[in-house]
Amino acid sequence: MSGSVLLPTTERALAHRLAVEQATYRVPSLVAGVVRDGKLAWWDSRGRADGWAAAGRPTADTQYRIGSITKSIIGVVVMRLRDEGKLDLSDPLERHVPGAPMGNRTVAQLLSHTAGVRAESPGEWWERTKGGDWAELAADMDGEATVDRAGRRHHYSNVGYAALGELVARLRGQSWFDAVRAEVLAPLGMDRTTPAPVAPHATGWAVHPWADVVLPEPAHDHGAMAAAGQLWSTADDLARWAIFLCGDTGAVLAKDTWEEMREPAAVIDQDAWTEGYGLGVQLCRHNGRRLLGHGGAMPGFIATVWADPAERTGVLFLSNTTYGGIRGKLDLAMLDILAEHEPAMPEEWLPAPSFDPTLLALTGPWYWGSASIALHLRADGWLELRALAHGGRTSRFRPDGDDAWIGLDGYYAGERLRAVRDPDGTVDHLELVSYIFTREPYPQTAPIPGGVDPAGWRGQ
Template sequence: MTSSFEPLLPTTARALAHRVAVAQAEGRAPSFVGAVAREGAMVWSGSRSCVDGHDPDSDTQYRIGSLTKVFTAVLVMRLRDEGLLDLNDPLGKHLTGAELGGGLGEVTIAQLLGHSAGLGAETPAPWWERTPGTVRPELADVLGAQPFAHPVGRRHHYSNPGYTLLGSLVEAVRGVPWEEALRGEILEPLGLSRTTARPVPPHAGGWAVHPWADVMLPEPSEDLGLMAPAGQLWSTAEDLCRFAGFLTRGDGRVLSAASVEEMRTPAAPPAAGDWEGGYGLGIQLVRRDGRTLIGHTGSLPGFVACLWVNVEEGVAAVALANATSGPLTAAVAADLVRIVAEAEPRFPEPWRPLPGAEVDQELLELTGPWYWGTYAYGLRLGGEREMVLEPLRGPGRRARFRPLPEGGWIGLDGYYAGETLRVVRRVDGSVSHLDLASFVFTREPYEQGDAVPGGVDQAGWRGL
C-alpha cells in the first residue's frame, strides 16, 4: 500500500508543475515557487522563473508578509497556556501607557487575535509597508489619533495595527524582544532555520511589474520596526511545509494539538458577503472545492505568499512569488491541495480493536440506539473513552464527547460543543436515560414510565 511519505505519482507531479507554470506566466511573476506537504513532510516542490536556468527552489527565501501573524498568534497562545494571561484579559491588564487611552486598553486579547477589536486596517500615513519602521517609533504612531473603525467586538475587520499590539504584548509579558521570543520559542524548536526577520541568501528580490507593460521596478525591503509582528518575516517553501505540519497536529515543544485546534476554530463571523471564509485566532479559514483550508495569505511590496492546509486530508500547499501584484497565490495553493487530494486521496488508518485496557463494560452497555423524542441516535464508544453520538437516519446533530475527570463527557464539536453529556441512573443503579444539555435520550421512543419531560400519553401509540 502506498505510504503518504512516498513521492507523488508522476502524473500528479506534472499536474502540480503545470499549475505553477501557468501561475507564473499568467500572473507575470519574475519567479514562482510551489510546494506540497503530506503529513508535515514536503513531497513535491517546483518553480518557474523569467530567467532561464535560474529557477529558485524550496530553499529560496521569499517575504511572507501577513503569514507572520500566525507566528505572532502562536507566541500569544503560548503565554495563555503558561497561565501568564487569559485570552479574555483586556489589553490594558498587561500593556500600559498613554497610547492605550481612548478605550484601547479595554479590547481583549482574543478580539485582537481574531480581528474583532474594531481597530482600523492600517496605520496613519505614510504607507507602512514601503517606509522604514523608524517612521513609527511608538505605538501611538502606529495607532493614530483615531484607532477605531468599528464598535469593539461587533464584526471582523482585519487590522495590521492590532498585531503590532499583540507583538508588544508578547514583549511586555515575556520580557524579551518579539524577534527573540519568535526564534527561541517557535523557529528553533520546529527547525525552521530558513525563516528569519531579515533576508538571508539565497533569497528572491521583490519586484513591481507594470500592469500594462512587461517591465519591472525593484521594490524596497524595509525593516518594519513595531509593525514587524504583522508582516516582517522571510521564509522558504520547505520551512512553511514543516510549519504546516505543526498547524495540523501541534508540537509539545511549542503548542499542544488542542491549542492549535483552538486557533483553527472560527473566532469571529466573516465579513458581509464573505460566507466562504472566516478567521480563527491568527489563522484564516476558507472553503474551496468542498474542503476547509486553514492557514494565511501574505503580501508586502514585491511579494505575495500563501500557505493552505487541509487537515482532514493531511495535505498542505505553499505558493510564493516575488511580484507586488498579479500572481494569485491563494488560488494556486488551493489548487495544489485539490490536485493532490483528488489524485492521491489519503488512505484511512486501518481499523483496529480498542486496547484491552480501554474496554469498559459499563461504557459498552451505554452504546447502541437512543431516542430524543422520536429522533433515532446511535451512541458509539471510541478510543480513550470518547463517545460519538450520531443520527441513525436523516439529518441530525453529530458530536464527539471527551470524558470529564469528575464524570460525564464534554462535547467537542457541532451543536453540542462545550455541552455536558451525563448518565442518569435509577435508585437501583440501572440506567434511566442520558441527559445532554437538558435533552433527555431514552432507550425507547416515548416509552411509558421513562423520564420523558411532559410525560407520555397513557393511551400509548395508536393508529389512525
C-alpha cells in the same frame, strides 16, 4: 525536506500549472510545494530568485518574505499564553498593555479581526518604511485606533496584530520574535524563518504593468508593525508549518487549542461563506474542503499556505513580485490537481489499542424524545454523539472525570455529558444540558422534563 512521493502524472500536472502561473503573471520567481502525510511530497520552482542567470533558480531553501503568514505564528504564541493561564481571550488588551489606544478591545477580537481596529498604521505606508517602537505607534494613533464597534464584522487589521506582538513581548519579557522562535519555530524545525533575510534569499521586485521590466522593492525592519508581516521563510520551513496546520501540533500546541483556532470566528463573504477567519488563521471552503492557513503580501513578495487536515494535505507557494495575480489561484489549483490525479487515501482503520469495557454499555442508539442519536466510542477513548434518522446534533466529547465528558464542538461545545446510573450501577439515562437521553423514546420511568403521559403511545 525534498524529493517526491507523488505519481509522475501528478508531478507533471503540478509543474505545468506552476509554469503557466509564472509565465502568465510575469512572476520573477516562484516556488511551490505540496505536503502529504507529514512530509514535503513535492516541490518545484520557476524563474530567478536573485538576478537572471540560470544559477539564480530558487530552491526549497531560498528565503522569501511571507508577510501576514507571520500573524498565524503570533496567534499560536497568544493561544499558548492562554493555555498557561497568563491571559484570557476575553481580556481587554489594556489589562496586559496599559494605555493601548484600542485597549477596550479583547484579545479574541484582535486575533479574529473583529475588534473594529483600523486596518493600517497612521502616516506613511508602513510596509515600505522603517518602523518605530510601540510607544511611537500608540502615540501616532492619537485617539483614532478604532473605526467600528467591537464584534460588528470582520475588518482586517494590521494594527491589531502589532498590538498582539506587544502583548506577547510584555507577557514573555522578550521580543515577540524571540518568543516565536523559542516556542514555535525551533520546536517545528523552522530554522530558516527569520525577521531579516539570510542568504540564499530572493530579491523583491515590482513588475511594470505594461512593460517587461522590473523595479526592486525596499525591505525594512518595521518596528512595532513587524508582528503583522515581518518574517522571511522558505518552502522547506513552510512545509513544516503546513504539517502543523494539518494537526500535527506536537508539543507546540494542545490539539483542543488547535481545533479552537480553526473554528470560524468571523465570516468575510456573508451570503454563502467561502472565506472566514478563526483565531489567527484564515479559513476557506473550497470544493468540499475545509481549509485553514494564511496568505501574505509585502512589497516585492506574495506567499500563501493552506492545509486540509481531513486529508493531511497542504499546499504552499512563495514568490517575489508585488502583485502577480496568482494569489487564490495557484494554491487552490494545486489542491484541485491533487484531488483529480491523486486523491488522498483515507487512513487505515485499526481497532482501538485499548478501551474501557464499561464504556461499551453506553454505545449505540439513544433517544432525546422521539429524535434518535447514537453514541460511538472512538479509538482515542473519546465519545461521539451522532445524529440518526430523525436528525439531531453531532458533537465529540472528551473524558472529564467519572461518568462525565465535555463537548468539544458543535452545539454541545463546552457542555457536560453525564451518565446517570441506577443503584446497581446500570446506566439509566444520559444528561446533557437540560436534555435527557434514554434507551427508548419517552419511557415512563425516565425523568423526562414535563413528564410523560401515563396512557403512553397510542394510535388513532
